[in-house]
Amino acid sequence: MGRDPNTLLRNFHQARWDEPIIFEMSTPGERGVIPPPLSKEIQKEIQDDGLDIPESLKRKCPPNLPEVGQMRVNRHYMRLSQEVLGNDVSIDIGQGTCTMKYSPKIQEHTANSHPKIVNVHPLQDVSTMQGILFIYHEVERYLKSISGMDHFTFQPGGGAHAVYANASIVRQYFRDKGEDRDEIITTIFSHPCDAGCPATAGYKVIDLMQDPELGYPTLEAFKAALSPKTAAIFFTNPEDTGIFNPRIKEYVDAAHSVGALAVYDQANVNGIMGITRAKEAGFDLIHYNLHKTFSSPHGGMGPGCGALGAADFLADYLPVPRVVFDGTSYSLDWHGEKSIGQVRSFFGNAAVVLRAYMWIRALGSDGIREAAMCAVLNNQYMIKEVEKIPGVTMYYAKGKRRIEQCRYSWEKLKEDTGLGTDEVLRRMVDYSLEHYWQSHHPHIVPEPFTLEPTESYSKEDIDEFVAVLRQISKECYETPEIVRTAPHNAPCHGIKNYYELDPEKVICTWRQYIKRKENK
Numbered sequence: 001m002g003r004d005p006n007t008l009l010r011n012f013h014q015a016r017w018d019e020p021i022i023f024e025m026s027t028p029g030e031r032g033v034i035p036p037p038l039s040k041e042i043q044k045e046i047q048d049d050g051l052d053i054p055e056s057l058k059r060k061c062p063p064n065l066p067e068v069g070q071m072r073v074n075r076h077y078m079r080l081s082q083e084v085l086g087n088d089v090s091i092d093i094g095q096g097t098c099t100m101k102y103s104p105k106i107q108e109h110t111a112n113s114h115p116k117i118v119n120v121h122p123l124q125d126v127s128t129m130q131g132i133l134f135i136y137h138e139v140e141r142y143l144k145s146i147s148g149m150d151h152f153t154f155q156p157g158g159g160a161h162a163v164y165a166n167a168s169i170v171r172q173y174f175r176d177k178g179e180d181r182d183e184i185i186t187t188i189f190s191h192p193c194d195a196g197c198p199a200t201a202g203y204k205v206i207d208l209m210q211d212p213e214l215g216y217p218t219l220e221a222f223k224a225a226l227s228p229k230t231a232a233i234f235f236t237n238p239e240d241t242g243i244f245n246p247r248i249k250e251y252v253d254a255a256h257s258v259g260a261l262a263v264y265d266q267a268n269v270n271g272i273m274g275i276t277r278a279k280e281a282g283f284d285l286i287h288y289n290l291h292k293t294f295s296s297p298h299g300g301m302g303p304g305c306g307a308l309g310a311a312d313f314l315a316d317y318l319p320v321p322r323v324v325f326d327g328t329s330y331s332l333d334w335h336g337e338k339s340i341g342q343v344r345s346f347f348g349n350a351a352v353v354l355r356a357y358m359w360i361r362a363l364g365s366d367g368i369r370e371a372a373m374c375a376v377l378n379n380q381y382m383i384k385e386v387e388k389i390p391g392v393t394m395y396y397a398k399g400k401r402r403i404e405q406c407r408y409s410w411e412k413l414k415e416d417t418g419l420g421t422d423e424v425l426r427r428m429v430d431y432s433l434e435h436y437w438q439s440h441h442p443h444i445v446p447e448p449f450t451l452e453p454t455e456s457y458s459k460e461d462i463d464e465f466v467a468v469l470r471q472i473s474k475e476c477y478e479t480p481e482i483v484r485t486a487p488h489n490a491p492c493h494g495i496k497n498y499y500e501l502d503p504e505k506v507i508c509t510w511r512q513y514i515k516r517k518e519n520k
Contacts, residue, residue, distance in 0.1 A: 008467035012432040015082035016491040022066045022076060023510045032070040064511075083491040085434035087297070093382070093457055093465045094428075094436025096405045096450030097191070097240050099270055099292035101457075107295065107358045111351040122346035126331050132350055133330035135357045136323040139307075142360045146368065147266070147286055148279020149309030154290070154348030155319045159267045160193035161343065162287035162306025163234065166263050167201040168340045169285060169310070169317040170232045173261065176338065181231035181260070187217055189243075190236035192440045194265050198234060215243035215396035223254050232261040232285075238268050240439065240450065241395070242379065242402030252282040261285065269293050270454055271376045271404030274369030284311045295359035296352045305352035319343045371455040375404045378453035378462060382406075385466040386451065391416060391473050395445050405452035409445050417476040419483055420447040424472050427486035431468040 003010050068076070086092070092100035111117060120129050140152040156162035167184070174181045184198040185206045195205045206225050208217035216239060233255045238244040245251070252262040264278045264286040270293050278286045290296060290305040297303065310318055320339045321332035332347060363371060383406050386392055391413025394406065414420035421438050428435060439448040453462055475483050487493060507513045 003464060007471065008464050009471055010432050010464075012430065013489040014085070014429075014432075014491055015079070017079040017083060019076065019079050019083075021510065022068065022073075025068050025072060025076065026066040028067055030067045030069050032068065032073055085429070085432070090432060090434040091457065091461050091465050092434055093451055093453045093462065094433065094449070095298070096407070096437040096452040097268060098298055098437060099267075099289070099452060099454055100298055101270075101292075101295070101454040103295045103297055103355065104359070104362070107355040110358065111296075111354050117350070117354060120350065122350075127329070130330055132354070133323050133332075136347070136350075136353055137325050137330055139353050139357050139360070140323070142357075143288065143307055143309060145365070146273060146277070147288070147309050148277040149283075149286060150312040151315045151318060151322075152307055152309045153318045153322060154305055154307055154353050155342065155344045156287070156306035156308055157344050157349065158291070158304030159191070159265070159287060159289045159306045160197055161304075162308045163191075163193045163263075163265060164197040164201060165306075165308055165319060165340065165343045166234075166285045166287065167198040167203065167232075168343075169314060170198075170261050170263065171201055171203075172317055172338065172340055173314065174231055179259070181229055183227065183229045184232055184234055185222070185225050185230060185255075185260075186234045187236070187239060188444060189216070189239035189241050190234065191240065191265050191267060194234035194236060194263075198232075203231065210239075210241075210396060212396060213398075214245075215239070215241055215400070216245045219247060219250055219254070222251055226254060226258045226260065228258060230255065230258055230260040232263050234263045234265060236265040236268055238271065238403040238405075240268070240405075241397075241407045241445075242405040242452075243397050243400070244272070244403045249281045256282065267292060268404065270452075271372050271379070273372045274365060275372055278309070284314060285309065290349075290352045290356045294356035296355045303349055303352055305349045305356075307356075321347050323347065372404075374455035375453070378455065378457060379404050379406060381459065382451060382453050382462050382466065385462070386469065389466070389470050389473050390477065392469075404454070405450060407439060407445050407448055407450045410447035410449065413473060413476055414447045417480055419476045419480055421449050423476070423483050423486070424449070424469070427472045427475070427483045428468060429487040430489040431471070433465065433468055 087100055087102070116131060120132050126133065136154065139154070143152050144150065156165050182204055183206060184203040185208065186194040187208045187210065189210060195207055199205050208221060208225060210216050211218045211221070233251065235248070235251070237248050255262050261284045262282060264281070264283040266278065266286050267289045269288060273293065286309045288294065288307045290307050291298060291303060296305070308318070316336055316338040317340055318336070319342055320336045321334045324331055324333045360368065379402060383402060386408060387394065391410055393409045393412050395409060410421045410424060425435055425438070437450045439445060439450055472483060507516065
């Protein structure tokens, strides 16, 4: 049975397996695959090429790996997959600011199994990898058109990594100029990495608070923070509230007037791609998350790529190597006297760049603009529906639109029922929804939840998601105990908030588990 047509709710109960850890399944001598022994010819070739492992690097004993047959391994991981909610089985509108959208399966098959992709190795001669270098070069060309920037590198492993690389470029640029600038300005609702990464790079960070009416800092407050010590501004726009600063060029111009650079965090670009460009706003450095906006599965601790764009005068500072084309063939350019060097091994995540290439080619320029318009339209519709739910409020910029997402608040619900965003979050699982994103800490918006429907989701998806929130709100007012003790239909019950967990009780590895067991 599908959704109840009257309530749009599902009669959902997730699989629950009393599944052991893979190490606990281990049976000595059991094997899934027995590889053939190395032939004498191969052994001799390895030794002749000087590839024999030095004694100092050899293990004293074989690695402690679980010994499990193929059938049991397959069964084990299939069961675990049934205990997980993800984008392929759930509506992931709730991952606000992280752009959890649909990635076409043809991209996955190509990136993960096509022999001409998976068999390419970054250390092989460039003459034998012209295809993947062509794709890199083309994606750079497309992103230059979308952003207006002059150059791109795909070396950073994600958005925050790209922000750190940009902070490093800013630092090296002013060192070369002989200027002592040690301050970075960002905003409280820019991504936290826009403060954290420059701080890690050694900068003093000035974090501007939002104006309640605008939803972002006033131009006057921003200008007051500028000084000859300002090295750069690191701004996300639209911010994590979904509010877009339409006067952003005036902020950039003000930064330039004191000699500072302007760095644009464009991880929240889904609602403006093909509509506004960083170049016209005057930015000097930007980054996109290819693993979000440009259609790879989300890269948190996974396959990420922070595409870093730069204006011409900063090109020499970009990480090396760069993919270049001489009119005949593609190669890797390792030259760059001013370069900040490599920020990651090789030249970036090929699978993510490939997926971006396929997605951009499939949509074209008109399709990318249409995707942005759909993301905005979805969000406007969702806002209208969520605002009707008892207990929900919206902060800042009253009466003004959000772009691609919105940060809401359950503050009123908390005041009325004692139940807030944590309890609603856990109860959602009982209705087949994976979760929602609350917000970064500290929670400036009280009892927050941030929703981002992107361009992928249909009206039916949005209606179902809203129906679940409406039902949970109703339960909070009428039957609060069922919410307080949720989830009930998930593999795990009585879930604690991650920030309440005692680090001394968390065990992340099998080795750690064995050590603690031995010490008891």
